[in-house]
Amino acid sequence: xxxxxxxxxxxxxxxxxxxxxxxxxxxxxxxxxxxxxxxxxxxxxxxxxxxxxxxxxxxxxxxxxxxxxxxxxxxxxxxxxxxxxxxxxxxxxxxxxxxxxxxxxxxxxxxxxxxxxxxxxxxxxxxxxxxxxxxxxxxxxxxxxxxxxxxxxxxxxxxxxxxxxxxxxxxxxxxxxxxxxxxxxxxxxxxxxxxxxxxxxxxxxxxxxxxxxxxxxxxxxxxxxxxxxxxxx
Amino acid sequence: xxxxxxxxxxxxxxxxxxxxxxxxxxxxxxxxxxxxxxxxxxxxxxxxxxxxxxxxxxxxxxxxxxxxxxxxxxxxxxxxxxxxxxxxxxxxxxxxxxxxxxxxxxxxxxxxxxxxxxxxxxxxxxxxxxxxxxxxxxxxxxxxxxxxxxxxxxxxxxxxxxxxxxxxxxxxxxxxxxxxxxxxxxxxxxxxxxxxxxxxxxxxxxxxxxxxxxxxxxxxxxxxxxxxxxxxx
DNA sequence: TGAAGGAACTATACGGCGTGAAGTTTCCGT
DNA sequence: ACGGAAACTTCACGCCGTATAGTTCCTTCA
Numbered sequence: 001x002x003x004x005x006x007x008x009x010x011x012x013x014x015x016x017x018x019x020x021x022x023x024x025x026x027x028x029x030x031x032x033x034x035x036x037x038x039x040x041x042x043x044x045x046x047x048x049x050x051x052x053x054x055x056x057x058x059x060x061x062x063x064x065x066x067x068x069x070x071x072x073x074x075x076x077x078x079x080x081x082x083x084x085x086x087x088x089x090x091x092x093x094x095x096x097x098x099x100x101x102x103x104x105x106x107x108x109x110x111x112x113x114x115x116x117x118x119x120x121x122x123x124x125x126x127x128x129x130x131x132x133x134x135x136x137x138x139x140x141x142x143x144x145x146x147x148x149x150x151x152x153x154x155x156x157x158x159x160x161x162x163x164x165x166x167x168x169x170x171x172x173x174x175x176x177x178x179x180x181x182x183x184x185x186x187x188x189x190x191x192x193x194x195x196x197x198x199x200x201x202x203x204x205x206x207x208x209x210x211x212x213x214x215x216x217x218x219x220x221x222x223x224x225x226x227x228x229x230x231x232x233x
Numbered sequence: 234x235x236x237x238x239x240x241x242x243x244x245x246x247x248x249x250x251x252x253x254x255x256x257x258x259x260x261x262x263x264x265x266x267x268x269x270x271x272x273x274x275x276x277x278x279x280x281x282x283x284x285x286x287x288x289x290x291x292x293x294x295x296x297x298x299x300x301x302x303x304x305x306x307x308x309x310x311x312x313x314x315x316x317x318x319x320x321x322x323x324x325x326x327x328x329x330x331x332x333x334x335x336x337x338x339x340x341x342x343x344x345x346x347x348x349x350x351x352x353x354x355x356x357x358x359x360x361x362x363x364x365x366x367x368x369x370x371x372x373x374x375x376x377x378x379x380x381x382x383x384x385x386x387x388x389x390x391x392x393x394x395x396x397x398x399x400x401x402x403x404x405x406x407x408x409x410x411x412x413x414x415x416x417x418x419x420x421x422x423x424x425x426x427x428x429x430x431x432x433x434x435x436x437x438x439x440x441x442x443x444x445x446x447x448x449x450x451x452x453x454x455x456x457x458x459x460x461x462x463x464x465x466x
Numbered sequence: 467t468g469a470a471g472g473a474a475c476t477a478t479a480c481g482g483c484g485t486g487a488a489g490t491t492t493c494c495g496t
Numbered sequence: 497a498c499g500g501a502a503a504c505t506t507c508a509c510g511c512c513g514t515a516t517a518g519t520t521c522c523t524t525c526a
Contacts, residue, residue, distance in 0.1 A: 009473090029347070033512065046514080047475050055513065112435060113346050114262070128440045135441055152458075156451060163442050187441055188429070188452050195428020196421070202345060207361045208368055208400050208420055218389060219421055225385075226459050242502090266483065279485080280504050288484065 066107040067130035086144040087224040142186040143175040148228035156181035299340040300363035319377040320457040375419040376408040381461035389414035
């Protein structure tokens with residue numbers, strides 16, 4: 001075990017994924033075809049079946065990796081701004097989210113759109129896990145803002161049972177003071193940011209406004225304001 | 234002109250679109266294939282080229298029709314709630330938006346997602362127009378809320394030049410009292426609602442919360458609150 | 467050392483896809 | 497009645513995922 005055979009195998013697997021990502025970056029998620037990957041690698045399409053049972057398996061793996069990359073990006077942005085005022089920290093996180101999406105539009109489509117004709121996401125896997133990581137990141141925003149915002153959500157009647165156990169398994173230990181209403185707030189913020197970024201990535205915002213940047217900045221300003229967190233300046 | 238030939242042609246065109254929509258409803262946007270449509274109609278795939286220059290042309294036409302249907306749905310909901318309090322009227326509109334999406338998830342994907350492998354939306358066409366109609370609908374929400382919300386956006390420095398002329402051509406005549414900051418608010422609300430609905434349609438919300446209904450209702454409650462519009466009850 | 471076994475890969479094939487070119491039928495206007 | 501156009505079919509090409517069978521080569525163990 002751990003011999004040359006398995007090392008070569010791991011390298012080939014990595015190359016397949018890398019080539020697939022390169023194809024996706026240039027031609028969109030639809031460009032991920034076994035034949036194109038094999039062509040790029042000087043192989044036959046069928047050889048890939050030795051590494052991935054099916055094309056959807058490969059796509060699933062890619063989704064997991066890309067989603068993890070997104071989660072890493074926003075997590076590290078959050079960590080780097082640890083010392084900042086909550087308002088600035090929240091804005092840093094959100095900007096990292098949008099910046100990653102703009103830098104990896106195909107990755108964003110891969111994660112959040114219909115990645116490939118007929119692709120159906122499997123039940124388990126790392127993608128829900130990465131999604132939970134992202135949600136946990138937003139829960140961190142909510143947690144940071146909660147001392148300011150709590151009074152606004154006094155009448156919200158959410159219970160823990162309203163949420164997914166896998167998500168709560170990450171959120172509750174990390175933020176023991178955050179109540180169910182705070183998790184709902186986090187999901188809503190996620191939706192807000194996802195919506196604006198998604199519209200932009202898919203080109204729908206472009207037909208409405210000249211500079212989405214300004215709109216997003218306004219969103220962030222109003223976000224921290226609506227949370228009751230005083231802006232930095 | 235206006236003879237039997239052209240009537241038959243119009244009927245066939247309509248049947249192609251209808252069959253395509255039926256296929257989409259059952260198998261998703263990816264099921265829209267010329268061969269499947271032709272099979273359903275007892276024709277050859279190439280016969281469709283007499284009616285649509287290419288498959289993307291057909292998809293574009295479908296997008297226009299479906300988008301128009303969405304715009305009609307939310308417009309009529311807005312009109313029916315004309316007498317209601319602004320808070321209720323806004324919530325009625327937003328619920329109509331989400332209800333339409335949940336009732337026509339494939340249509341939503343067709344409009345807002347990657348409809349079909351490699352499809353690229355053309356520059357002009359009716360889709361941007363329908364998008365402007367939807368945005369104008371949200372501008373109506375903003376306009377209704379503006380008397381309450383204006384003070385919150387006093388420091389926003391948006392200008393007319395920040396927005397698309399086609400959109401302004403519809404919004405400014407309809408709502409002469411709405412300033413640029415109000416249009417920005419409308420786009421932000423659009424993004425918020427789109428994000429939550431989009432996450433739900435694509436199944437990402439499902440792995441976080443048990444009942445998206447409740448989350449969306451919370452969103453509406455907080456929306457009217459953040460606009461300063463007193464809730465009805 | 468040499469044979470067994472399995473992993474890696476190729477060859478071939480099938481059906482489905484969009485699309486182009488050429489041929490055939492059917493109908494309309496003159 | 498006839499010329500021409502519109503509607504439609506047939507055939508072909510290259511793309512796709514994938515199943516099956518066959519081949520080559522490395523590793524491991526007796």
